Amino acid sequence: MPNQVTHRVCDFLKDIEPFSYLDRAVLLQVAARVEVRYQPPGTVVFRPGEPPRDRFYVVKEGTIELFSEDQSGEELLVERCGEGELFGIRPLLADDNYVFVARAAEESLLYAVNSEGFRDLIGNYPRVLQYLLASMAGSTRYARAYRAATAKSTAPAPDEVTPDLQALQFVQQSREPIVCQPEQTIIDAAKAMTEAEVGSIVVVDEAQHPVGIVTDRDLRRSVATALVSRQSPVSAIMSSPVVCIGERATIADVQIAMLRSGYHHLVQTADGTDRSAVTGVISEHDVLLAQGNHPAVLIQEIGRAKSPRYLRELRDRAEAILAGLLDKEVAISYITAVMTQINDAIIRKSMKLALARMQADGHGNPPALFDWLALGSQGRGEQLLRTDQDNALIFEDVPEEHYNAVKAYFLQLADYVTEYLNTAGYSYCDGNMMASNPKWCLSVAKWKAQFSRWMHDNTAEHLLNTSIFFDYRGVWGNGSLPDKLTAHIFAEMEGHSTRFQASLARAALQNPSPLTFFRNFVVERSGEHKDQFDLKARAMRPLTDAARILILSARKGNINNTFLRYEALAKLEPQNAQLYQDAAEAYEVLIRLRAVLGLKRGDSGRFVAPSELTRVQRLLLRNSFAPVREIQQLLELRFQLTFLR
Amino acid sequence: MEGSDWLDRLRYRFGSHATDSETGSWPEWYRNYRVTLAGRTVSPDQLLRELPIVVLDAETTGLQVTRDRILSLGALRVYGNSIHLAEKFEGYLPTPPHHTPGDSVAIHGIIPNSRRYTYSDEPTLLAELLDYLGASIIVGHHIGFDLEMINRSLARHGAGPLQNRIIDTAQLAKRLRPAGYWTPEGEYSLDSLARRYRIPLSDRHTALGDCYITAVLWLKLLTRLAIKIGHDLHLRDL
Secondary structure (H helix, E strand, C coil), X not given: CCCHHHXXXXXXXXXXXXXXXXXXXXXXXXXXXXXXXXXXXXXXXXXXXXXXXXXXXXXXXXXXXXXXXXXCCCEEEEEEECCCCEECCHHHHCCCCCCCEEEECCCEEEEEEEHHHHHHHHCCCHHHHHHHHHHHHCCHHHHHHXXXXXXXXCCCCHHHHHHHHHHCCCHHHCCCCCEECCCCEHHHHXXXXXXXXXXXXXXXXXXXXXXXXXEHHHHHHHHXXXXXXXXXXXXXXXXXXXXXXXXXXXXXXXXXXXXXXXXXXXXXXXXXCCCCCEEEEEEHHHHHHHHCHHHHHHHHHHHHCCCHHHHHHHHHHHHHHHHHHHHXXXXXXXXXXXXXXXHHHHHHHHHHHHHHXXXXXXXXXXXXXXXXXXXXXXXXXXXXXXXXXXXXXXXXXXXXXXXXXXXXXXXXXXXXXXXXXXXXXXXXXXXXXCCCCHHHEEEHHHHHHHHHHHHHCCCHHHHHHHHHHCCCEEEECCCHHHHHHHHHHHHHHHHHHHHHHHHHHHHHHCCCCCEEEECCEEEECCCCCCCCEEHHHHXXXXXXXXXXXXXXXXXXXXXXXXXXXXXHHHHHCHHHHHHHHHHHHHHHHHHHHHHHHHHHHCCCCCEECHHHCCHHHHHHHHHHHHHHHXXXXXXXXXXXXXXXX | CCCCHHHHHHHHHHCCCCCXXXXXXXXXXXXXXXXXXXXCCCCCCCEHHHXXXXXXXXXXXXXXXXXXXXXXXXXXXXXXXXXXXEEEEXXXXXXXXXXXXXXXXXXXXXXXXXXXXXXXXXXXHHHHHHHHHCCCEEEECCHHHHHHHHHHHHHHCCCCXXXXXXXXXXXXXXXXXXXXXXXXXXXXXXXXXXHHCCCCCCCXXXXXXXXXXXXXXXXXHHHHHHXXXXXXXEHHHC
């Protein structure tokens, strides 16, 4: 009979991912081998560079903080793990050294789980595997470490997404292997790898059978540290034997083989053993890309769609992808990039359908150059769920006598586009901030004039209009027209910047309605959403508004994404870097939370009742309030001072 | 169980100066234990965290050492800052026939001869315990009573007493915060200390559950004592 203490450990673990996926009997076995580790405040659990131990940790009581060290030895707080959170899972999946310093922030009690025994279980519990892989590869917690440890990024920046998505292939079609002979020198092997832009080279015998593999990491370890001469044969540093896998292996096979062996690269051979010829190499990176396969297929399908109704179906499918990505806790930068690609594809498809419709109606081709702009969250590339449309149209200046006819054409075109988008599930904007509104469908010159008027006469409505217009992104057209408008806006701002920015800042600080407190939350006191928390107005908008104003006053108006804005601000003002970083992280938490809630309820996820949140979600949400408050204080201070001068 | 002076005297009388006639009649498992102990001497200069520690607890039929009997023994190993659950010691004895289940059942919840447990007999349990203990330092809360129960049991089976170094967590707690006007004697019970040092009181009054609480208390007390003394603890500091 397992003893009471084991049962107690088991009871604690059973609610925590990934232990929650295990059967009770299995979990009892895991619990029976736990070491309870006591960490007095300030003591270190592990340090970077230390070889992995045969255990990973769950916080039973207290708090463990993970720090990364930069080149100068400065410590940066990466993660704070509270009760029930896992850390140090790296040794479970790979034979890497630790990347962070883990230190007890307060008196803490840890459960050290034996990873040997745990690894044996993983094969039988795919959800455990999935959870661990996702948390290693994508979650915010490990993303930084992972990116640092792998040569290529797993969360590509937005502009890198398209090629990656298109290049996605199933593992069967892994690239042609780069090979060398055991007696070739290390430097030759390194050159071959560099030329082919690959991270590994397979060492083969005369019959092309694999005898070993050399990866970037092996090179770094041995050569860069001068342990081995560059003129030595590759056989001196290769890992041998290699782990082989057949050509028809599924992604799951590959993942399990990688986990079992702790290797990041597998060699594909004709018969799946090292007694046949090499046919390919699969890296951990390939697996991650393959897992992200579906968005690419979806985007292709959007390109083939013939009706807006089918677009809606595809967009519903995108929501399933979104749910999967959120579930696996993939980095939000990757999720937003993928979803922005999908949203853009749908906008472009709607535009194509609308242009075809104009032709069919006998209106012919567009009479002038034009750009279609996405505004608001889609403009910032931060839209995950379908929200109201926010868009605008800008066309080149035409002679006065043609203006009305040209504008009529574009209004009709915009009517179709917004209609199709509405059918696809992006409902019409309440405030009518859409290209089908005559005020939002203008030539360059008229846009400039309208903008100047808004800036001079800063009523609340005009301020809102201007602020929305700093977050635009061209989705159709060549971008030359909005660039002209941007240039004009910045020229205008030169003259009125102080007053204008102060007004924007004041608008951003305005509290929309009276509030009350409910279980540590500021909730709406009355109206339809009484006792609910307005995620957008109370937490997200203050962060996006602040980022916009600060980046404008720093004259970096061309950055139009909240994360990128905070990143740029952190560089511009090193003294506030921590605050900006906290603000970006809080924003990430909020985006994620809103998407998760919205998906669950089938709405925009904007309003949340404290009672529907899990303990962790409530904690995350509450923690995000601190940066919101601090960033508002910073705005207040900065722009009041400017205002008074 | 005040201090351990009387225990030391007891040990002096029975243990180290045992006569040949006594040692000759020892059971084999006890002789092996003594050989293991003789082979390991610990210097007072050794760091505590480098020494093998066993946290021990006994559940008994009552509190009268002359009359009552051991019902279960539990022990956990502590290395440095870690408690190793996999290396636990746990054993149950059937309730002796002449003992009517009394108040103690309400305390430890061991129903006489319940089928939930696998019982062994006293000499086997003692032999296993000594094998588990080896030369480790024994840590326990108000450990004097548990030791006396075990030593009497050992004597009943022709063996000598336990010879390990003993540390009482209640004494340790007193040293950290001496009794006085504000801290009455009762404040050093396992319950009060667990509350003071914020250790959850689950599975109280099971041998292993108490061991676990005591083990965590031990780790917490050591850290505080090290801070108070100002350096890493050596055996001589205790």
